[in-house]
Amino acid sequence: MIRLERRSAPSPAGMVLIPLTAIFLALLTGAVFLYINGLGSPKGISWGQVLAVYTGMLDGAFGSGYGLSETIVKAIPLMLCGLGVSIAFRMQLWNIGAEGQFYMGAFAAAWVALSFPDLPACVMLPAMVLTGMLCGGLWGLIPAVPRAYLGVNETITTLMLNYVAILWVNYLVFGPWKDPQGMNFPLSKPFTPAAVLPTLGNSRVHLGLAFALVLAVALWIALRQSRWGYEVTVIGESPRAARYAGMNITKNILLVMFFSGAIAGLAGMAEVSAIAQRMQQGLSPGYGYTAIIVAWLAKLNPFAILLVSFLLGALQVGGYSVQSSGVPAAIVFMIQGALLFFVLGGEFFNRYKIVCTGKTKMEV
Amino acid sequence: MTADFLVEMKQITKRFPGVLANDRVDLQVKRGEILALLGENGSGKSTLMSILSGLYRPDAGEIYVEGRKVTFKSPREAIDAGIGMVHQHFKQVDTFSVAENIILGSKEAKFLLKAGKVEKEIEELSRGYGLQVDPTAKIWQLSIAERQRVEIVKMLYRGSKLLILDEPTAVLTPQEARELFQVIRQMTARGQSIILITHKLNEVMEVADRVTVLRSGVAVATRERQQVNQRELARLMMGQDIIVPSKKNPGQFGQEVLKLESATADSDSRRPGLKDISLTVRQGEILGIAGIAGNGRRELAEVIAGLRPLSKGKILIGGKDVTNLSPLEIIEEGVSYIPEDRLGSGLVPNLGAVDNLILKEYRRPGLGRGPFINRRKAGEFAARLIQDVGVKVTGLEVPVKKLSGGNLQRLLLARELASSPKVIVAVYPVRGLDIAASEAVHKMLLEQRSKGAAIVLISEDLEELLKLSDHIGVLYKGRLMGILPVEEAEPEKIGLMMLGAQPGEVMAS
Known part of the structure; x- marks a missing residue:
């Protein structure tokens, strides 16, 4: 008979083996799908070719200076959104609205860039950062108010507001903001150079990376060393103990959701300013959602969020780079999903162990 | 193989990570006897009984029921072998009737619960043992003592020959406890065997036939009740002589610190909340609050700690109105709260x-x-x-x-x-603690009393209240039935007030 027994503490070997096994299983799942898919060839493909796809992805993401810089470009919005949602998650607020907060941040920044095209960069960029964060933060605050005062489940409301934000931006780029010279594409007018974040050399790696690094350090300090971080930790661990200790839970829900949204808004601002350089439909390929995976895989540790974002960025860039050989783009999202699935599943083995017991018949 | 024992546990060993919970424990239960299993918290009583009732499996050792060796894979197998345990926290469905709860999870409950058929059986069974329960009543309508009876009837209904009761008196008034003891004595007269898990020496002396003492996972002794006294049991249980209990100096009351005026508050559920509570606690005074669970004890504590708003009335601390201030402001007024959980x-x-x-x-x-x-x-x-x-x-x-x-x-x-608090609200401060730890906690509270704190002590243990309090108030259905000086607070009187009698009526009777 097989039974489960609760572990008193996670085993040290498990802490290393479980994530590694999860990554292996996720890649294996992807491999099986690639094999079945056959890359469009009527005869199908061999396992060797499947492996070649993976090495191709690896090469695409890290094999060249360009690949590496593109990996970082993809990682920046993941880092920022991941940091954003991680603060909310720490307080057990399930903000899955980073996607919408990202779009609202991008919208507000774009509004500044398009409305005041004559501003110099030293005024324009700070103004875009501030309005982007403010607007993303307010978008996070909307679901926080009913949550804080009425206990309305924020999972649903943050999710729903994503669609509102995305459709609002679509409305703008299909309508009032559409570039007359844009050949009817859903794009706004391009920003003036003053509204574009500076980049590193010739690459597309932009100042957003610095934002993410500074924020990660600031968050790490705030959570470990500040009174506010202490309150957030206690509220997240035990709301009853927090209330009993006189902490203001309502205020903290509002504050945390605002910051969470503001950081996602900053991600949107950086993306629209440095990468798109105009407002456009489909600005984010789901960064706000992938950020949930990032935060979770990183166990909400700010530095681990940077690292995991980098790896998932690499997966996306690697995925794009092998598309020319017939690999469906969806494989990237499939591997991402499988990764989260196996990591969460693996958590179980951190808490329980399987015990095999011998025959247990009633003996006379 | 000795068949004169109903149940025999031999050399039972159970390890948990870092703890040896049971170390080669032997235990025998005769037919028709009450065996007390005595030990401090953490001595391994619950582990041993969880093994006997099929919840855990021993790492080593054997269990015999009526001379046959058994191994239980689950509580159900233990029940089938005639061993049933009544836990401290009843696992009952509030909105179901007594009969439905009793057949729930038993073999009769296949897919649909047909309570009607078994109601009569349950009634007969419970009458036979002197356990009054109405099989058609819904669980939420019952008192704790009645729920406990339901749990006992459930085990009898499933044919248990050995009933394990885990600290059954912890939730009862003195009267209810005595009633329970009468019932279990009646049950043994009809051939039932009982294991009574307890850490209260007086219960052992009052009701047990034999007692097995556990200490640090080892069965240190088994004695006939007639051959022991409380002092020896205490020594066996703790491995040393009884700690001299902290003595209370006569009260030196100062100014009024905490004052409730007609305090009224809602509760979370169907329970009555608080109605019209007025009381005063002075510097250096301990006000004990007795009452059965669900009669407003928790609400009273939360109201003073600022965690539950008043719908009517006032709370004053040192003359200052603190009604419905935030928990933080109450903390800053010098209120400390030692909560139940x-x-x-x-x-x-x-x-x-x-x-x-x-x-x-x-x-x-x-x-x-x-x-x-x-x-x-x-x-x-x-x-x-x-x-x-x-x-x-x-x-x-x-x-x-x-x-x-x-x-x-x-x-x-x-x-x-x-923080040298002005007001301390302590709710069951020694619940689940062993004697040494309880003494330490009591000493700390008495120290605060001599430093001039006003203390509200809410407890389910009447002995604790009588030992520490200067005055004792009794809550019943959210009302304060009266406050007595501790000298006048006889356990009988308090017990009746816990059931709703006014102090005046009690004295008359």
Whole structure:
């Protein structure tokens, strides 16, 4: 008979083996799908070719200076959104609205860039950062108010507001903001150079990376060393103990959701300013959602969020780079999903162990 | 093989990570006897009984039922073999009837519950044993004592020959406890065997035929009741002579500190909440509050701690109106609260000792500057408190959920008493603690009393209340039935008031 027994503490070997096994299983799942898919060839493909796809992805993401810089470009919005949602998650607020907060941040920044095209960069960029964060933060605050005062489940409301934000931006780029010279594409007018974040050399790696690094350090300090971080930790661990200790839970829900949204808004601002350089439909390929995976895989540790974002960025860039050989783009999202699935599943083995017991018949 | 024993456990050993919970324990139960299983908390009583009732499996050792060797894979197999356990926390469905709860999970309950057929059987069974229960009543309508009876009937209905009762009197009034003891004696007369898990010596002397004493996982002795006295049992249980209980000095009451005027509050559920409570506690006074669970004890504590708003009435602290201030403002008025659920609201289970000890202190400038907490100072602050109360911790950052009950409570008291509170609300402060830890907690409370704190002590243990309190108030259905000086508070009288009698009526009768 097989039974489960609760572990008193996670085993040290498990802490290393479980994530590694999860990554292996996720890649294996992807491999099986690639094999079945056959890359469009009527005869199908061999396992060797499947492996070649993976090495191709690896090469695409890290094999060249360009690949590496593109990996970082993809990682920046993941880092920022991941940091954003991680603060909310720490307080057990399930903000899955980073996607919408990202779009609202991008919208507000774009509004500044398009409305005041004559501003110099030293005024324009700070103004875009501030309005982007403010607007993303307010978008996070909307679901926080009913949550804080009425206990309305924020999972649903943050999710729903994503669609509102995305459709609002679509409305703008299909309508009032559409570039007359844009050949009817859903794009706004391009920003003036003053509204574009500076980049590193010739690459597309932009100042957003610095934002993410500074924020990660600031968050790490705030959570470990500040009174506010202490309150957030206690509220997240035990709301009853927090209330009993006189902490203001309502205020903290509002504050945390605002910051969470503001950081996602900053991600949107950086993306629209440095990468798109105009407002456009489909600005984010789901960064706000992938950020949930990032935060979770990183166990909400700010530095681990940077690292995991980098790896998932690499997966996306690697995925794009092998598309020319017939690999469906969806494989990237499939591997991402499988990764989260196996990591969460693996958590179980951190808490329980399987015990095999011998025959247990009633003996006379 | 000795068939004169109904159940025999031989050389039972059970290890948990880091703990040897049972070490080669032998235990025998005869037919028709009441065996008391005596031991302090953490002595391995519950583990041993969980093994006997099929919840855990032993690492080594054997169990015999009526001379046959058995191994239980689940509680159901133990029940099938005639062994049933009544836990401290009843596993019942509130909205189901008594009969439905009794057949729930039994073989009769296939897919649809047909309670009607079994209602009569249950009624006959319960009448036979003197256990009055109405099989058609819904669980939520019943008192705790009645729910306990339902649980006992459930086990009898399933044909149990050995009934294990886990600290059954913890939730009962003295009258109810006596009734329960009568019932179980009647049951043994009809051939039932009973194991009574307890740490109360007087219960052993009152009702048991034999007693087996556990200490640190080892069965140190088994005695006939007639051959022992309380003193010897205490020595066996603790491995040393009884600690001299902390004595109370006569009260030196100062000014009025805490005053409730017609305080009225709602409760969370169907329970009555608080109605029209007026009381006064002075400096250096302990007001004990008795009452059966669900009669407003918790609500009263929460109202004073600022965690539950008043719908009517007033609370004054040192003459200042603090009605419906926030919990933080109440803390700042000098109110400390030792809540019922240490790990649920008193402490944060996953955080370490430092983070738990600064829970009310982290705002103060002593622990850091501006928005930051100085971790070094916080560590020193925590280390000082830990030293003051003698908590044993393996590390300051180890999650406190790994501490024993006694150490958890010391940690909590260390924090709550550090700020020299004006008012202390303590709810079941020694629940689940062993004698040594209980004494330590009582000593700390009495120290606060001599320092001039006004203390409200809410407890389910009448002995504790009588020992510590200067006055005792009794709650019944959310009302204060009266406040008596402790000299006039005989257990009988308090017990009747817990059931709704006015003090005047009690004296007349």
